[in-house]
Amino acid sequence: MRIGVVSDTHGSIDHTRPAIRMLESLEVEAVLHCGDIGSAAVVELFAAWPTHFVFGNCDYDHADLREAIEGAGQTCHGLFGEIELAGVPIALLHSHDRRRFQEVITGGAYRLVCYGHTHVAAEDRHGETLVLNPGALYRADRHTIAVVELPTVESTLVSV
Numbered sequence: 001m002r003i004g005v006v007s008d009t010h011g012s013i014d015h016t017r018p019a020i021r022m023l024e025s026l027e028v029e030a031v032l033h034c035g036d037i038g039s040a041a042v043v044e045l046f047a048a049w050p051t052h053f054v055f056g057n058c059d060y061d062h063a064d065l066r067e068a069i070e071g072a073g074q075t076c077h078g079l080f081g082e083i084e085l086a087g088v089p090i091a092l093l094h095s096h097d098r099r100r101f102q103e104v105i106t107g108g109a110y111r112l113v114c115y116g117h118t119h120v121a122a123e124d125r126h127g128e129t130l131v132l133n134p135g136a137l138y139r140a141d142r143h144t145i146a147v148v149e150l151p152t153v154e155s156t157l158v159s160v
Contacts, residue, residue, distance in 0.1 A: 001086040004028040004049070005146040005155075007094075007116025008136035010058060011038025013045070015137045018160045019145050020045050026147050026158070030085060034116035034134065035059060035094030040068030047072060054081050056094035056116060086150035088112055095133075105131055111153050114146075121146070121157045130155060 004023040009016045023031060031049045035056025043053070043065070051074045059065055062078070069076040077083075080100070081092030088111050095101040095115035104113055105126050113131045121135030121144045130153050135144030137160070148155045 001030070001150040002026065002028050003085060003148050003150060004031040005034065005114050005132060005134040005148060006031065006137060007034035007114075007134050008036040008056070008119055008138055008140070009033070009038055009042045010036050010138040011042055012138040013039075013041055015143060016042055016045050019137050019143070020048075022145060022158060022160045024048065028147065032081075032090070032092050032114050034092060034114050035096075036116060036136075036138075037065055038138075040064065043068045043072050043074065046074065050074070052077060052081050052083055052092055054092050054094055055079050057096040082110075088150045088153060090114065105129065112148065112150075123155055123157065 031051040033053045035054045036058045053069050054077045066076045083090050090112045091104045091110040092114050095117040119136035119140045122133040124131045134146035137143050143160050
């Protein structure tokens with residue numbers, strides 16, 4: 001299974017559309033959004049896939065975003081998502097709560113931890129856990145997303 005991972009769209013349709021086209025060309029089967037969604041209009045762009053969203057520190061109106069996400073038939077996890085895809089336990093969070101982020105990384109319960117917030121793409125291994133930041137689609141020197149192959153948990157960062 002191939003999944004796409006994005007973060008920090010901050011409501012920017014113009015910056016998110018190229019990422020959507022890239023995800024289409026890479027034939028992903030699902031998408032994880034690591035927070036700072038920014039607007040209901042961004043949510044609508046992910047209609048082609050089952051998409052899992054978490055809130056970031058700049059997602060101020062949780063009720064409106066949750067309504068947009070659920071209204072689009074997508075999944076809203078609030079501040080923390082715990083999902084399993086292709087048999088792989090995955091944590092999804094924005095990482096602005098540093099204590100919780102460290103607990104998730106070091107806890108050993110997940111093979112993949114996806115996060116945002118820093119606007120910098122990063123891939124790190126902590127034992128069997130891949131800790132992945134896809135970078136940002138807004139306010140970044142380079143706009144990037146990530147693609148992860150499951151169940152092998154092999155990632156690739158992609159410029160958009």
